[in-house]
Amino acid sequence: MTVVHAGRNFPAAISDIRRGFGQRELWAYLGWQDIKQRYRRSVIGPLWITLSMAVTAAGLGLLYSQLFETPIGTFLPYLTVGFIVWNFMLGCMTDGSDTFISNEGLIKHLPAPLTVYALRTVWRLTLMFAHNMLVYFAVLAIFFSDLVRDGYILSSGGALQPGLDWTIITAVPAFVLIAVNGTWVALLFGIISTRYRDIPQVVNALTQLLFFVTPIVWPVDILAQKFKETGSWQMLVAELNPLYHFIQILRAPLIGSEQSWHHWVVVLGITVVGWALALLAMRNYRARVSYWV
Incomplete structure (x- = not known):
């Protein structure tokens, strides 16, 4: 049998x-099977993902507003989308750390690239993200x-926000960029986690x-109002x-909020650095993963 992970x-x-x-067919199939297996024998199946997000967003939105x-009509969409994106990124970090550990059996018996297992994780999380987006569309219709x-x-x-307009289409490349980052996170964290459990x-x-220090349930405007001094570290x-x-x-x-291109610059910079680290980890340790798991 050819050893597909050899070569440093x-x-x-x-x-x-x-x-x-x-x-693509392999990791897409495995990711879909993960969703089906998780909700096996459930009456409404994957819709539990949507209902769970809807209850969380509604409950916390009403409370924190x-x-x-804050106006519920604008704050609830803000919090809902924040939770949806956060859940995807959280999965990339937590599930990504277990990517190779949870696929121990396949890694030892299936001669496939290690990247397949990282993509399996990201694809599963993408399917969950799609289910959660149903909550966003419901909130969007209401408000x-x-x-x-x-x-x-x-x-x-x-601060005054411009409102929804044609720039909503930039959400597509934004999610693709986040998913690309989720892949290197799963690769890098997954390799490190196989060695250090x-x-x-x-x-x-x-x-x-990180959840509490990230503007998900609280708007950044609150910091700007409370700490107006120039150079204040709280900002x-x-x-x-x-x-x-x-x-x-x-x-x-x-949600039609003001967009700043410096966010894109930061994300692109992290993407380059993150993939460089993932490549370095793959170069040095990919051949050892099958032994570490």
């Missing part, structure tokens, strides 16, 4: 990634008049902290958080 060099690592993307004294209004606000005294636990612990809480930029490139066009 960049051409071999690049070949693994290229062949992994080329085996009162706590922050459409609030979101298309030019000059709406996310919080009392906050404490990494998934560390990732789970850190993501809980950097959002800007120094890379997850904020990932969320914003997708959330802004979907």
